[in-house]
Each structure stands twice: as structure tokens, then as C-alpha cells.
Amino acid sequence: MPVRIIGGGLAGCEAAWQAASRGVAVTLYEMRPVRPTAVHKTDRLAELVCSNSFRGDKLDNAVGLLKEEMRRLGSLVMRAAEESRVPAGAALAVDRERFAETVTRAVSDHPLITILREEVRTIPPSSDRDPVIVATGPLTSEALSSELIRLVGGDHLYFYDAISPIVLAETIDRSKVFRASRWGRSLRGATPTGPACAVDDGEGDYLNCPLTRDEYERFYDALVTAESATVHDFDKERFFEGCLPIEVMAHRGRDTLRFGPMKPVGLLDPRTGREPYAAVQLRQDNLAGDHFSLVGFQTQIKWGDQARVLRMIPGLEQAEFVRFGMVHRNTYVNGPAVLADTWQVRSKPTLFLAGQMSGVEGYVESAASGLLAGLNAAALSRGEPVTSAPRATAIGALAYYVSHANPAHYEPSNITFGILPPLSQGSGPKGKKLRNLALSERALRDLQEWVDARASQAVSAVSQS
Numbered sequence: 001m002p003v004r005i006i007g008g009g010l011a012g013c014e015a016a017w018q019a020a021s022r023g024v025a026v027t028l029y030e031m032r033p034v035r036p037t038a039v040h041k042t043d044r045l046a047e048l049v050c051s052n053s054f055r056g057d058k059l060d061n062a063v064g065l066l067k068e069e070m071r072r073l074g075s076l077v078m079r080a081a082e083e084s085r086v087p088a089g090a091a092l093a094v095d096r097e098r099f100a101e102t103v104t105r106a107v108s109d110h111p112l113i114t115i116l117r118e119e120v121r122t123i124p125p126s127s128d129r130d131p132v133i134v135a136t137g138p139l140t141s142e143a144l145s146s147e148l149i150r151l152v153g154g155d156h157l158y159f160y161d162a163i164s165p166i167v168l169a170e171t172i173d174r175s176k177v178f179r180a181s182r183w184g185r186s187l188r189g190a191t192p193t194g195p196a197c198a199v200d201d202g203e204g205d206y207l208n209c210p211l212t213r214d215e216y217e218r219f220y221d222a223l224v225t226a227e228s229a230t231v232h233d234f235d236k237e238r239f240f241e242g243c244l245p246i247e248v249m250a251h252r253g254r255d256t257l258r259f260g261p262m263k264p265v266g267l268l269d270p271r272t273g274r275e276p277y278a279a280v281q282l283r284q285d286n287l288a289g290d291h292f293s294l295v296g297f298q299t300q301i302k303w304g305d306q307a308r309v310l311r312m313i314p315g316l317e318q319a320e321f322v323r324f325g326m327v328h329r330n331t332y333v334n335g336p337a338v339l340a341d342t343w344q345v346r347s348k349p350t351l352f353l354a355g356q357m358s359g360v361e362g363y364v365e366s367a368a369s370g371l372l373a374g375l376n377a378a379a380l381s382r383g384e385p386v387t388s389a390p391r392a393t394a395i396g397a398l399a400y401y402v403s404h405a406n407p408a409h410y411e412p413s414n415i416t417f418g419i420l421p422p423l424s425q426g427s428g429p430k431g432k433k434l435r436n437l438a439l440s441e442r443a444l445r446d447l448q449e450w451v452d453a454r455a456s457q458a459v460s461a462v463s464q465s
């Protein structure tokens with residue numbers, strides 16, 4: 001029997017690729033298009049439902065380290081991201097369609113992977129030789145959600161996230177915005193394969209809308225009095241802290257946005273030679289360069305009011321919205337109560353959970369959990385030992401966090417250096433950036449040792465069988 005994987009999103013596709021790359025047959029179940037979700041728009045595997053960014057891509061940044069580890073572990077998601085890369089400063093952002101198409105093609109063309117387009121309503125039986133991975137994401141279908149509640153007990157939770165609006169490029173007033181990357185950190189032309197595409201000839205990867213103090217004050221007043229789509233009492237809703245709607249942030253204080261998504265630091269307006277009072281960054285959202293998203297501007301303001309308020313931003317007075325910001329559901333289990341750091345369900349080790357519903361947050365983290373679940377499911381099926389990634393790697397630290405955080409207050413987490421063990425006291429350089437680089441160096445060394453050890457375990461398992 002093959003490894004069965006339910007859910008053809010980022011985690012499921014990565015898991016399928018990893019297992020199949022180790023010679024294990026895989027059946028991948030994806031319910032779209034037979035049964036759509038409230039948010040996915042296509043029938044492609046690994047569709048990115050919101051931002052086109054995989055976030056930072058440098059080793060002084062924890063998600064940059066996680067990505068580098070995934071590359072070294074042969075990640076399909078990372079390969080597809082490189083192939084569909086668009087300019088985004090120090091971040092890795094992609095053309096969504098090309099990305100999903102690349103993953104879909106690679107998975108469909110793999111001779112050991114069979115894709116079945118159907119909704120899985122019950123968790124299939126699993127055994128050592130026939131493990132199952134559930135990776136059905138934040139929008140897990142209702143029938144399967146009920147099954148999961150039965151399996152994991154009462155620790156099945158949900159809360160809400162909110163997503164950013166996208167505007168049509170030709171409707172941005174270029175005379176008011178300026179092109180720049182924060183601190184001039186552009187990756188343009190610096191990718192291993194050269195630039196994935198070119199937008200304008202200008203310098204910098206972001207279009208920046210500068211606001212004077214008066215403009216900011218007017219925008220702020222309009223924002224905090226705008227009509228919210230669903231929520232008036234912010235305290236009653238549970239948002240993920242890294243993805244707060246702008247109006248929720250604004251309610252925390254008049255200047256909160258100027259230290260968050262509207263922070264002007266590192267953005268010199270060439271017309272004044274100074275940083276503006278506040279700035280909104282627009283990031284190219286597709287290869288054609290005709291869509292730009294408002295960075296960090298996830299919101300749940302009603303669409304009519306949303307257009308009115310966002311058009312107060314200089315440069316967006318005539319903006320046409322390709323997509324408005326909105327609120328969405330997010331389903332996940334209480335990781336520490338349910339999972340081991342191998343992504344196996346503690347009470348049923350032949351069953352794995354991966355991706356967002358396992359209690360991680362974000363595209364990269366979801367794919368990373370799928371990567372390890374796929375490796376371990378393949379090992380189980382081949383009679384090899386299941387292993388945890390080293391604790392000092394980003395991929396291992398994420399697994400450790402999900403399986404060992406306090407279950408009483410569990411919140412899904414993005415990868416951060418804070419969940420890696422610190423460098424030993426007194427060792428390591430001074431300064432945050434250099435310390436982060438030292439953590440990355442240690443992680444990549446540990447990762448290599450782990451990869452080598454797994455390879456020799458696999459060889460000895462084969463020679464004993």
C-alpha cells in the first residue's frame with residue numbers, strides 16, 4: 001500500500017514529493033475542484049490563497065534559514081518558488097499562478113504519485129507500512145474536521161485571520177509614489193538563476209506611498225471609524241498576532257501603524273531626500289507586474305468603506321481593487337497536546353498531521369512540516385527509523401515548538417530565532433544580526449550531520465532487510 005496523503009496544498013505536495021523521492025508510492029487526495037473551499041480559486045495543487053510572499057530570504061532572518069534548510073533537503077516548494085520568483089527586496093515572493101502550476105506539474109508527472117480528486121470524509125486506517133498524512137489546511141472540510149475532533153479530543157480549535165487587498169498597477173498614480181526597497185536591500189538580479197522577471201527599470205522592488213503628518217492623521221481617523229465587516233468588539237475575536245487587521249492595530253494607538261505596516265524607516269523619498277512621516281508599501285503580486293498588494297494591510301473593513309479609506313493613501317486615489325481584504329477561518333489542532341516532533345499523532349504514530357492544521361503558521365512553515373512528515377512517513381513505510389530534525393535547526397525547532405509549547409495557551413507560530421536554543425553563554429558575536437548569522441551557521445552544520453546520519457541509517461536498514 002502507498003503512503004496516503006490527504007490535502008494537495010503546500011504541506012501535502014511537499015510530503016508527497018519527499019516520500020516519492022525516496023522511492024515510496026504515494027496516493028494524494030485533493031478535494032478541489034470536486035468540492036471547493038471558500039477561498040481557493042483554482043483546481044491547482046499548492047494554490048497560494050493570499051499573499052504571494054514567502055517572506056525573508058537571508059540567513060540573518062529565521063524564515064530565510066528555514067528556507068535554506070528546505071532547499072538542502074530537496075524541497076519541491078522551494079524549487080517551485082525559485083522558478084516563479086518576482087522582485088521583492090530581501091524577501092522571496094512569487095508569481096502565484098506559475099508557482100502552483102510548477103508544483104502541480106511536478107507532482108502530477110512523478111511516476112510514483114497518484115492524485116485522486118475527491119473529498120476524504122473519514123481518516124483512512126493506517127499501519128507501520130501504510131502510514132497516512134492529513135494535511136488539509138486551515139479550511140479542512142467539515143466532515144473531516146468532525147473526524148479530527150473525534151480523533152484528537154476536544155483540542156480542535158479555530159480562530160480568524162485577515163488578508164490584504166490587491167490593486168491594479170495601472171491605477172496607481174506613479175507621480176505620487178516612489179520605488180525603493182527598505183534600506184536599499186533589493187535582490188534584483190541576485191537570484192541564482194538571475195532575475196525571474198523584470199518590472200520597471202527603476203531602482204528598488206516596492207512602490208512606496210509616502211504620507212505627510214496631515215495625510216496620516218486623516219487616514220487614521222477614517223480607518224478607526226470605518227465600518228467593519230463582521231466584528232465590532234475586537235476583544236472577542238482571536239487573531240494571529242503576526243496577521244492583525246490594520247484597523248485592529250490602529251485601535252491599539254494612534255502611532256501603532258507607523259511602527260508597523262506604515263513604518264517609513266529605511267525608505268528615502270528621492271523627491272525630498274528624507275523619510276516620509278509614514279509610508280504604505282506596495283509589492284508586485286504577479287509576474288506580469290499588473291497587480292500590487294498592500295503589504296501588511298490585511299483588513300476586514302466592509303468593501304465599500306475599504307475602497308473609500310484606502311483611496312485616501314497618496315497614489316491610490318484612483319485605485320481599482322483586484323481583491324479586497326477579508327477575514328477567513330483557520331482550523332488547527334492543539335499541537336503540543338496531539339503531536340510528537342516527528343509530526344506523528346502521539347496516540348497513533350502511523351498517522352501524521354502536517355501543514356497549517358497541525359498548528360504551524362504560514363506557507364513556509366506549512367511546507368516545512370509537510371517535508372518532515374513526508375520523510376518520516378516514507379521511513380516508516382520502508383521499515384527505517386523515524387527521526388526528529390536537530391533541535392538547533394529551524395525545521396527542528398519548529399517541530400519542537402509545535403510538540404512542546406504549553407498546550408494551555410497554544411498559539412500557532414511562524415518560525416523565529418526565539419524558538420531555537422540560544423548560543424552557549426558568552427560564545428557568539430555581539431549584535432543581533434551577527435548572532436542570528438551564527439545561529440544559522442550552527443543550524444546548517446547540524447542539518448548536514450543529520451542528513452548524513454539518516455543516509456547511513458537507511459543504508460543499514462536496507463542491508464539488514
Ligand SMILES: Cc1cc2nc3c(=O)[nH]c(=O)nc-3n(C[C@H](O)[C@H](O)[C@H](O)COP(=O)(O)OP(=O)(O)OC[C@H]3O[C@@H](n4cnc5c(N)ncnc54)[C@H](O)[C@@H]3O)c2cc1C
Nearest residue numbers: 007009010011031050051120136137141328355356362363
Ligand atoms: C484566506 C487565507 C489567507 C491566508 N494568507 C496567508 C498568507 O498571506 N501567508 C501565509 O504564509 N499563509 C497564509 N494563510 C495560511 C495558509 O493557508 C497556509 O500558510 C498554507 O496554505 C497552509 O498550507 P496547507 O498545506 O496546510 O493548507 P492548504 O494550502 O490550504 O492545503 C490544504 C488542501 O487540502 C484540501 N482539502 C481540505 N479538506 C480536504 C478533504 N477532506 N479531502 C481532500 N482534500 C481536502 C484543500 O482543498 C487544500 O487544497 C492563509 C490562509 C487562509 C485561509
